[in-house]
Amino acid sequence: MTxxxxxxxxxxxxxxxxxxxxxxxxxxxxxxxQISSLSSEFLEGKKLFWGSVPFHWGMLFLxxxxxTAFLIPRSVLLWNSHPVRLLVLEVAAFAFGLSMLxxxxxxxxxxxxxxxxxxxxxxMDHVVEILLxxxxxLGLWVxxxxxxxxxxxxxxxxxxxxxxxxxxxxxxxxxxxPLVIRLHIIGAYLIVMLFPFSxxxxxxxxxxxxxxxxxxxxxxxxxxxxxxxxxxGWSVYRPKNN
Amino acid sequence: xxxxxxxxxxxxxxxxxxxxxxxxxxxxxxxxxKGAEYMWWNNVxxxxxxxxPTKWEDQEIYKGGWEKKDRDISLKGAGKLRGLMNxxxxxxxxxxxxxxxxxxxxxxxxxxxxxxxxxxxxRPVSLITGKPIDIxxxxxxxxxxxxxxxxxxxxxxxxxxxxxxxxxxxxxxRMAFYYLPRICNHCLNPACVxxxxxxxxxxxxxxxxxxxxxxxxxxxxxxxxACPYKKSYYNWHTGKSEKCILCYxxxxxxxxxxxxxxxxxxxxxLGVVLYDADEIHEVASCDEASLVNRQLNMILDPFDERVxxxxxxxxxxxxxxxxxxxxxxxxxxxxxxxxxxxxPEFRTLPMLFYVPPxxxxxxxxxxxxxxxxxxxxxxTAKYWNDNWLYDTSTEELWGTIDQARFPLKYLASxxxxxxxxxxxxxxxxxxxxxIHRRNVTVGDMDKAKVDQVMKDTxxxxxxxxxxxxxxxxxxxxxxxxxxxxxxxxxMEMLEFTGDTKGSVGFGLKSDPxxxx
Numbered sequence: 001m002t003x004x005x006x007x008x009x010x011x012x013x014x015x016x017x018x019x020x021x022x023x024x025x026x027x028x029x030x031x032x033x034q035i036s037s038l039s040s041e042f043l044e045g046k047k048l049f050w051g052s053v054p055f056h057w058g059m060l061f062l063x064x065x066x067x068t069a070f071l072i073p074r075s076v077l078l079w080n081s082h083p084v085r086l087l088v089l090e091v092a093a094f095a096f097g098l099s100m101l102x103x104x105x106x107x108x109x110x111x112x113x114x115x116x117x118x119x120x121x122x123x124m125d126h127v128v129e130i131l132l133x134x135x136x137x138l139g140l141w142v143x144x145x146x147x148x149x150x151x152x153x154x155x156x157x158x159x160x161x162x163x164x165x166x167x168x169x170x171x172x173x174x175x176x177x178p179l180v181i182r183l184h185i186i187g188a189y190l191i192v193m194l195f196p197f198s199x200x201x202x203x204x205x206x207x208x209x210x211x212x213x214x215x216x217x218x219x220x221x222x223x224x225x226x227x228x229x230x231x232x233g234w235s236v237y238r239p240k241n242n
Numbered sequence: 243x244x245x246x247x248x249x250x251x252x253x254x255x256x257x258x259x260x261x262x263x264x265x266x267x268x269x270x271x272x273x274x275x276k277g278a279e280y281m282w283w284n285n286v287x288x289x290x291x292x293x294x295p296t297k298w299e300d301q302e303i304y305k306g307g308w309e310k311k312d313r314d315i316s317l318k319g320a321g322k323l324r325g326l327m328n329x330x331x332x333x334x335x336x337x338x339x340x341x342x343x344x345x346x347x348x349x350x351x352x353x354x355x356x357x358x359x360x361x362x363x364x365r366p367v368s369l370i371t372g373k374p375i376d377i378x379x380x381x382x383x384x385x386x387x388x389x390x391x392x393x394x395x396x397x398x399x400x401x402x403x404x405x406x407x408x409x410x411x412x413x414x415x416r417m418a419f420y421y422l423p424r425i426c427n428h429c430l431n432p433a434c435v436x437x438x439x440x441x442x443x444x445x446x447x448x449x450x451x452x453x454x455x456x457x458x459x460x461x462x463x464x465x466x467x468a469c470p471y472k473k474s475y476y477n478w479h480t481g482k483s484e485k486c487i488l489c490y491x492x493x494x495x496x497x498x499x500x501x502x503x504x505x506x507x508x509x510x511x512l513g514v515v516l517y518d519a520d521e522i523h524e525v526a527s528c529d530e531a532s533l534v535n536r537q538l539n540m541i542l543d544p545f546d547e548r549v550x551x552x553x554x555x556x557x558x559x560x561x562x563x564x565x566x567x568x569x570x571x572x573x574x575x576x577x578x579x580x581x582x583x584x585x586p587e588f589r590t591l592p593m594l595f596y597v598p599p600x601x602x603x604x605x606x607x608x609x610x611x612x613x614x615x616x617x618x619x620x621x622t623a624k625y626w627n628d629n630w631l632y633d634t635s636t637e638e639l640w641g642t643i644d645q646a647r648f649p650l651k652y653l654a655s656x657x658x659x660x661x662x663x664x665x666x667x668x669x670x671x672x673x674x675x676x677i678h679r680r681n682v683t684v685g686d687m688d689k690a691k692v693d694q695v696m697k698d699t700x701x702x703x704x705x706x707x708x709x710x711x712x713x714x715x716x717x718x719x720x721x722x723x724x725x726x727x728x729x730x731x732x733m734e735m736l737e738f739t740g741d742t743k744g745s746v747g748f749g750l751k752s753d754p755x756x757x758x
Contacts, residue, residue, distance in 0.1 A: 032458075033456055033480075035460065036459070036460050036461040037460055037461045038461055038481040039461045039462075039476075039481065040478070041332060041337070041463065042336075042337055042463065042476045043337065043338055043370065044337070045335060045337045048331055049331045052330045052331045055330075057330070115373060116338075116371055119371055202460060202461075205440070207440045207441075207460065210322060210326065210438075210440070211322055213441060215435070215436035216431070216432070217435050217438075217441055217444040217445065218444065218445045218447050219444045219445070220446075220447035220448065221447070
């Protein structure tokens with residue numbers, strides 16, 4: 001049992017992080033062309049709305065919720081110190097979880113039933129979708145069954161996750177958790193591990209720099225004045241334009 | 243003054259015969275690939291008609307281009323806030339059915355069919371799903387179908403015409419149409435560049451060609467919405483957007499782009515123009531009434547000493563300045579004032595200019611009494627019970643333009659943001675050149691009348707001859723004045739000129755595979 005536990009809660013997270021880092025960096029540097037959100041809205045737009053929108057917004061809220069609880073657990077505990085605020089947080093999180101589940105089911109249904117979408121589907125898309133839907137389902141189950149997750153996550157799970165990042169892993173807290181929660185944790189590691197091999201990559205290239213860049217973009221392949229000036233040394237630098 | 247060089251085109255619509263050779267040349271070189279079957283970087287439309295994609299000019303549907311807001315402009319259907327909020331589902335994205343579902347036929351069935359009593363047929367199949375489909379549309383489904391309720395009468399440019407004017411346009415005897423070939427306009431204020439969240443689209447400083455970096459494109463697909471001309475296309479197979487690249491590998495080597503090289507009617511002209519980049523934003527956000535004039539004023543005189551000096555200061559090569567001086571685009575657009583941008587009201591400052599067509603307005607229809615003529619005919623001849631005369635006489639000088647079969651309002655809504663006088667002025671000038679040439683070659687016209695025509699349009703006979711030469715006799719090197727790309731000063735404009743089969747034509751060394 002200890003061997004299995006060690007594998008799932010200590011070896012797996014490190015393996016997942018290692019594969020995630022190496023894979024994403026390799027892919028970004030070497031096969032940049034393949035990084036794309038692979039939108040299929042062009043082939044089918046109406047049904048996508050009821051899948052993509054609830055899924056992504058739910059996902060964004062829950063991702064940043066988990067992240068906050070991991071990075072600044074004290075803030076979550078402080079917020080939850082008042083029962084009304086705790087209830088607001090839990091209900092909101094559950095609603096976003098539901099929206100994510102509904103969105104995912106719509107997306108999977110669309111992918112399975114639309115001929116055009118099936119053409120642009122790879123086996124990895126199925127793997128990712130099934131993994132995600134399982135993960136969301138487990139998450140909702142945890143939220144219902146083992147209340148109040150936002151509080152006990154911040155107090156019990158954050159130390160475990162932190163111990164992993166501090167390279168002195170302690171899994172006592174996790175091992176004592178109920179099975180559903182442990183499955184949810186393992187699912188998270190699997191998703192992290194699959195990142196570089198799947199369309200999830202597009203989350204890493206979210207175009208946030210669009211907010212502060214100027215609208216128009218002009219690229220010179222080389223600085224003509226500089227090139228013509230014989231006193232300048234030869235430079236092999238050229239802007240990356242393709 | 244920030245002088246930049248821009249590759250700029252003129253399409254002479256009077257010469258377009260609608261043969262689609264340009265489209266085929268382009269398709270064979272660039273878009274004959276999976277995921278790109280439906281793309282026509284170059285396409286030819288019949289006007290009046292709905293075009294490709296259907297009703298692309300109607301920005302109430304597609305939300306393309308810029309919108310004036312007070313003194314500034316903003317993207318109509320994309321932009322920083324709207325683009326990022328709609329990134330999970332873009333409500334203004336055209337889907338493939340707005341273009342057409344690409345198809346082929348199962349030709350193998352014709353060969354492999356067993357012996358039987360009936361002819362085997364080649365069923366149409368979708369190039370997306372591979373399943374049999376009923377073909378509903380194609381890229382030029384409205385070809386030559388002016389007057390039809392499905393196409394011509396759905397033309398978005400008709401919305402400013404009164405119902406009576408529209409009816410008059412589509413009377414069987416009066417019906418006219420012309421062709422509108424379209425490629426990417428390589429705009430000075432491109433909406434596609436501004437809308438791209440990844441920053442994958444850029445304008446090349448050297449020649450102003452707008453390109454999409456395929457390695458940076460992440461399929462956020464905002465450019466498809468933002469381009470009011472719908473000339474940015476989404477490749478559903480690779481998950482990348484693609485667009486006309488003005489055949490830049492050919493231009494860098496001194497060749498004309500494929501569509502222009504292959505043009506049968508020789509309607510296309512390509513040349514460099516110099517413009518003042520400092521003015522881009524100001525001009526793009528000016529009043530609609532002065533939009534065309536101000537856009538044309540941005541183009542600088544390449545003979546002006548001050549312009550040449552600041553061009554040199556900006557590193558523009560002497561050969562490029564010389565090319566700008568010989569540029570056929572400069573002649574048509576600035577010197578003679580014969581060409582106008584397509585839909586300037588989209589505020590992208592397009593750099594493809596059109597000489598509006600004279601043909602639909604050339605002849606007028608007069609009601610005459612044909613009775614005497616009919617009685618002279620053989621009794622077995624078919625008797626046409628009409629009293630129309632297709633009048634091409636020059637008795638009334640500007641009569642044909644004043645009573646055009648096409649309301650000038652229609653042409654104005656395409657080429658001058660609704661200003662009829664601009665179109666009229668150009669049509670008069672074009673007609674004047676014809677009258678001048680008629681006088682030279684046939685000589686059947688009254689000298690005073692010809693002089694009057696030339697005076698009315700402010701043309702000298704030298705100018706008229708020059709217009710005639712560049713319109714009708716121009717050789718290859720007159721039509722395409724392409725400056726050297728000066729590779730001696732840098733190894734390559736591109737990083738890699740190698741390409742792989744099935745690639746997108748951007749010099750990528752990796753295979754254009756989609757990710758898992």
